[in-house]
Amino acid sequence: MPLGRKLMRTSQHRITLVMLAEDLGVSRATVSNAYNHPDQLSKTLRARILKRAEELGFAGPDPAGRQLRGARVGAVGVLVDQGLSYAFSDPTAVRFLDGLAREVQQDGFGLLVHAVSEGEDDLRRIRDASVDAWVIQSLPDEHPAVAAARARRKPMVVLDQPALEGVPLVSIDDFGGAVLAANHLLELGHRRIAVLTMPLQPDGRQGLADAQRQDAISYRVMRERLGGVRSALVAGGLDWDQIPVLECASNDSDAGALGAQTLISAHRAPTALLALSDQIALGALRGVQDADVHVPDQVSVIGFDDSPLAQHAYPPLTTVAQPIRTRGQALGSALRALLRDEEVESPQPYPVHLVVRASTSTPW
Numbered sequence: 512m513p514l515g516r517k518l519m520r521t522s523q524h525r526i527t528l529v530m531l532a533e534d535l536g537v538s539r540a541t542v543s544n545a546y547n548h549p550d551q552l553s554k555t556l557r558a559r560i561l562k563r564a565e566e567l568g569f570a571g572p573d574p575a576g577r578q579l580r581g582a583r584v585g586a587v588g589v590l591v592d593q594g595l596s597y598a599f600s601d602p603t604a605v606r607f608l609d610g611l612a613r614e615v616q617q618d619g620f621g622l623l624v625h626a627v628s629e630g631e632d633d634l635r636r637i638r639d640a641s642v643d644a645w646v647i648q649s650l651p652d653e654h655p656a657v658a659a660a661r662a663r664r665k666p667m668v669v670l671d672q673p674a675l676e677g678v679p680l681v682s683i684d685d686f687g688g689a690v691l692a693a694n695h696l697l698e699l700g701h702r703r704i705a706v707l708t709m710p711l712q713p714d715g716r717q718g719l720a721d722a723q724r725q726d727a728i729s730y731r732v733m734r735e736r737l738g739g740v741r742s743a744l745v746a747g748g749l750d751w752d753q754i755p756v757l758e759c760a761s762n763d764s765d766a767g768a769l770g771a772q773t774l775i776s777a778h779r780a781p782t783a784l785l786a787l788s789d790q791i792a793l794g795a796l797r798g799v800q801d802a803d804v805h806v807p808d809q810v811s812v813i814g815f816d817d818s819p820l821a822q823h824a825y826p827p828l829t830t831v832a833q834p835i836r837t838r839g840q841a842l843g844s845a846l847r848a849l850l851r852d853e854e855v856e857s858p859q860p861y862p863v864h865l866v867v868r869a870s871t872s873t874p875w
Contacts, residue, residue, distance in 0.1 A: 526569040535563055546571050586623045587615050587846060588642035590660060592650050592713060593762065595626040601762065601790060602818040603835055607670075610839025611646065618847055620644075627656040634659045644846050647672055651713045651729035666849035668842050671732045679849075680857040681842045685732050688831040688863035689739025689787070692813050695829070695865055696783045697747040699873050701811065705755040705774045705781035706740055707791050709733055709762045717760035717769065725756060736787045736815065755781065759791050767794025772802055775810060782810060782874035789814040789821050789830055796824055796870065807872040817866055826869035833863045 532542045537560070544551045545560040552560075564571075589608070591598050598604050612622055623642055627633045627650070637659040645660045649671040657675070660667065668679045696704055711720055711728045728734045737756070745751050757774055759766035771784055771794065784799075786792035792814030799810055806812055806826055814821060817832030838861060845855045 526564075526567045528569070531560075531564055531567060531569050534567070535560060583643045583850075584641045585620050586642045587611075587620050587644045587646060588637075588640050588660070589622055589624045589646045589648060590627050590637070590650060590656055591624065591648050592627055592654070592656075595624060597762070598624050598626070602820050603789065603816050606819065606835040607648075607839040610836035611843045612839075613836075614840045614843025615846060618850070625656075627654070629655055638663070644668075644850060646670060646842060646846070649730060649732055652731070666846060668845045668849070668855075670838070670842055673731050674857070679845045679855045681838055681845065681861075682857075683833045683838070683861045684863055685735035685860075686739040686742075688815060688833065689736040690743040691863070691865045692785055692815060692831050693740045693743035694747070695867070695871065696785060696811065696813065697743070699783075699811065699871060701783040701874050702749065703779060703781045703874075704744065704749070704783045704785055705757065706737070707767060707770045707774070707784060707786040707795060708737060708756060708758050709788050709791065710760065711737075711758050715760050716758060717766060718758060718773075720756045720758040722752070724758065733787065740785060740787075762788050762790050764790055764794030764797065767791035768798030768801070769794075771795035771798035771812075775799055775802060775804055780810070783871070784810060784812045786812065786814045789816040789818040789828065792828055792830065792870075793818075793820060793824055796826075796828065807870055808875055811871040811874070813871055821866075822868065824870070829868045829871040830866055831863050832866045834861050837861070 528539055528542050532539045542560055545557045549557055598608060608622065620643065623640065625636060625640065627637065634655055637656055642665065644666040647657055647660065647667065647669040650657060652673060668681060669675060670681050672680065674680050708720065711724060711730065711733055713729060725737065728737065741751050744754060755774055757770045759770050767786060767790065774781055774784060784795050786795050792812055795812050796806055799806060804810055812828065814828050814830040817830045821828040821830050841858060848855045
């Protein structure tokens with residue numbers, strides 16, 4: 512009885528390459544070549560194999576099996592730590608992934624995004640993932656996912672991470688950008704400045720960050736940006752110990768709105784809020800306006816990133832612009848070169864610049 516009829520009656524079989532080869536009366540190598548080396552078969556034979564495979568529900572050789580044999584599966588793994596939805600909802604993350612995808616798809620690669628914690632299940636998924644290369648995106652220092660990915664011995668590029676030996680790093684001048692933002696507020700005449708940060712550690716905490724918390728930051732980007740703000744404000748004559756630093760539990764507008772309302776309700780409310788990401792700054796705009804505080808007449812707000820939403824905010828957001836999509840493309844270009852077994856060096860940190868819009872002005 513033909514294999515197809517038998518399967519239609521039982522409908523519980525998982526079709527394998529071996530079963531398909533037996534049904535067609537050809538070798539396993541011939542079926543494999545139909546998917547992996549089509550140039551080695553006639554068009555007629557390949558079409559017959561693919562047609563029968565479709566009839567039986569055979570999707571193709573197992574990617575994990577192909578990797579064991581050294582063949583590529585056409586996927587780049589991207590490791591993030593803020594939840595899978597963040598990668599597809601945060602405007603900055605979306606623009607970065609767009610740039611990365613535009614580059615790697617030229618060589619037929621797709622993206623496989625992994626949201627990772629320190630749990631064993633996530634680490635097992637990294638060890639088992641069918642990917643050809645890795646992108647590590649702003650994970651906390653010493654995160655075990657980095658070691659798990661490196662142990663796979665695949666090409667790797669890191670973004671906004673501490674440098675890893677032998678691994679290209681794509682970054683921006685986070686420190687210098689934060690200096691630009693702080694100096695802009697100082698030049699406008701602000702002396703009562705408060706800072707809103709992204710998470711300093713991966714523990715979901717929201718609230719004022721004391722000196723001990725600031726000294727134990729787990730994220731490279733936050734160390735650089737907060738360090739730049741501190742350097743500029745101290746150089747401008749302010750006492751850092753008197754500067755409120757409020758850590759947001761997550762890099763989103765709701766956390767920014769809550770943080771801003773906490774700061775403006777203080778006894779000596781700040782005249783300026785310096786947010787270390789646009790998502791938090793956009794939330795701060797909403798939070799202070801919901802509290803009937805006018806921007807920029809009563810409080811100025813400045814962000815960092817120049818995300819797609821910044822210029823459309825009300826009022827339009829003053830921010831530090833970084834080349835988000837360009838960085839994604841640069842990272843993708845580095846991966847493509849590594850996959851061709853070419854040597855790749857880390858590019859110089861990308862420069863940033865201040866974009867002045869209507870959310871900042873002189874203090875009232």
